[in-house]
Amino acid sequence: MTIVKTKKSDKLISASSDEPTINVSRKTADSIIGGNALAISASVTIGQSQTIKAGTKIIISGLSSTYFDFSTAWGNGSESYGTYSADETSGQVIYTFTSDITNPGNLVMNWFITSKAVSTTTPITTINASYVDDENNSRVLTSNEFPNPNFTLVVNQPVPGKETRVQANSGNNGANLPVKNTIAYSSSGVAYFTPTQQYIMDTYILDPGALTNSQINRTYTISASGNGVRLSADFVSVALNSSDVSYMSLAKAQAAGYLTYVVKGDGSIAITWTDGQSISYNRINVAIYAPDLSDTYTVTSTYTSDSGTAGLSILTLSNKLAYVDSGTGFIPDITANDKTINVKDTIDDVKSWLLKDVTATDVEDGDLTSKIVISDDGGFTNAWNNKTPGKYKVTYSVADSNGNNVSSTVIITISAAAIDTKDSTLVAGPNTTWSAGDNFVSATDADGKALSLTDLKVSG
Incomplete structure (x- = not known):
């Protein structure tokens, strides 16, 4: 052990019967x-x-700023008798008694200081503890008093499936995002998604340990790579804890004061959690636009802070994303809606009328509307020619350049609803009256069934 003086005027002292018994121990593991x-x-x-006189100190020394972040140092225990402080220049964390203590008994004080992430495993061999009385006489505590001062800082190796206490999990985990066909499943660390998707979702669950709130500028940066990839803040959402998976948009979370975010020039999105906001088991759900079936897409996330990385190492976390079947391509999407026509209406061409306003698109082929066919008219054409009221299932189909054939079925209604009326003439006078029956001739419902005047609602 090396004897340390806190001032040039300090005297070296030895343990005496007047000095309290002091035992110091390191509570963390050897590595x-x-x-x-x-x-x-x-x-x-x-x-x-x-x-114990006011001004007496217990000092832990040998904590180089190369390996320790002094801005995160804090202490607890025996706060009513003294205060904690840290001195980055001297590499010390200190407990100072602020009042005389004569009552016999036991006091306990604890120091905590965050180590910095290291790129190589580093033995720490110079840490020691000193007792300094109120006259600045000091002594280094013996090995019996501080038996385990040395330890090793170890490079953090990711644990498969946990990604260094930031879990990168595929799937939506309860998110409801405004995109189509966002379903996925995972196997062996790879997230697969069906060819109907244009967007892939990935969820990151943060498990940063107990020191999260003591950090500042805690930033989680998300980026994506792959041909044609697009990452939008509109398709990133967050949930604030593990028990509540109700997601909110980044904009809403920012307005509520939980975080701030910025879309950077390279397209990545940096999310900075508000100081003091817990991020334990928070979830970040990301949907990326991934249009190229021949490519593999990667979502990358990095966590950093200005006060070390307590509970986290500064590592890049990636999930590979791939298609289930890269040979079939994206499946076309048909847009067709139910509609109604009255038997008294005129149609120049039945096929053209059925195809009106029906469209189809495909990610690779673009507009496929001209390729749509009526694969089954459900008897509509015959019913229309015979003016037969009813509901008919009409099915549209389209095929893309990869041979994917999809169909969409709608309900086309032929209605016989009608009202026949006649004109009437009224002569103005004090006894002139009018009723709806004066103009009513006949009426039928959609199925052609006759209706009486009492079945109708008259307004105006």
């Missing part, structure tokens, strides 16, 4: 993953005839 917190605890036993 600490970079980005986690170093925890040290001191137990102070005050005897019957012993006094």
